[in-house]
Amino acid sequence: MIPPVYEPLRYALSGLDFTQLPVCTQQYLQEAKLAPPHAPDVNVISAERLKISMALSSSLIKNDMALVELRLETVVMASDLETGIPSQDDLQRDALAAQECRLQKLLGNVLPERELIFNAFIIKFDALVWVDQQGREHYTPEDWQRHRDELLKPILDNTSQQLVALDTAVIDG
Numbered sequence: 001m002i003p004p005v006y007e008p009l010r011y012a013l014s015g016l017d018f019t020q021l022p023v024c025t026q027q028y029l030q031e032a033k034l035a036p037p038h039a040p041d042v043n044v045i046s047a048e049r050l051k052i053s054m055a056l057s058s059s060l061i062k063n064d065m066a067l068v069e070l071r072l073e074t075v076v077m078a079s080d081l082e083t084g085i086p087s088q089d090d091l092q093r094d095a096l097a098a099q100e101c102r103l104q105k106l107l108g109n110v111l112p113e114r115e116l117i118f119n120a121f122i123i124k125f126d127a128l129v130w131v132d133q134q135g136r137e138h139y140t141p142e143d144w145q146r147h148r149d150e151l152l153k154p155i156l157d158n159t160s161q162q163l164v165a166l167d168t169a170v171i172d173g
Contacts, residue, residue: 003160004111006118011143011148013130014141025127032124053155056079056121057162063117066110068170070102074131088089125152 013021018029018036029035032048077095129149133139139147 003163004114006115006156006159008118008122008152009135009144011126011129011141012132013126014139014144016130021127021130022123024123025130028124029131032127036134040131043130045131049125049151052121052124052128053158055103056117056155057159059117059121060114060162063110063114064166067106067163068167069112070106070110070148072170074099074101123148125155 012032013025021029026035034040034045034048077099126148129144129151132147133144
């Protein structure tokens with residue numbers, strides 16, 4: 001299975017004061033007790049990053065299962081069509097209607113839900129990158145974009161591997 005790709009928007013919090021941050025970002029930082037005037041320790045930021053990364057993985061489990069289930073149903077249907085099981089017109093119409101239903105569920109529910117999960121994660125993740133910036137005025141927005149991308153890549157790669165592993169377990173199971 002090729003996992004759906006999530007492309008986050010560019011990092012946009014460079015150089016902003018706390019009051020200039022989006023309201024949802026401010027709320028998250030306040031809830032996490034990372035809002036100014038606190039000067040959180042690097043370990044606190046790392047621990048929070050781990051916490052939200054684990055929450056992302058947990059949030060994606062149900063979504064991953066739905067993606068794998070839809071793919072498996074499609075594979076079974078394609079196999080049935082290939083072997084000629086639904087040879088009658090009514091059965092072919094039913095198979096096409098079922099495929100249309102799966103496609104609607106995928107595009108109308110499962111993938112949009114996945115994007116919402118990732119977007120909520122990115123709000124928190126970018127907030128933590130913003131906290132990293134405090135006291136480092138000599139970094140450019142490009143430096144912060146690179147920093148964010150380096151931190152984010154292994155997390156996004158892990159979510160893809162998690163989906164592929166589930167798919168493999170279901171297929172091989």
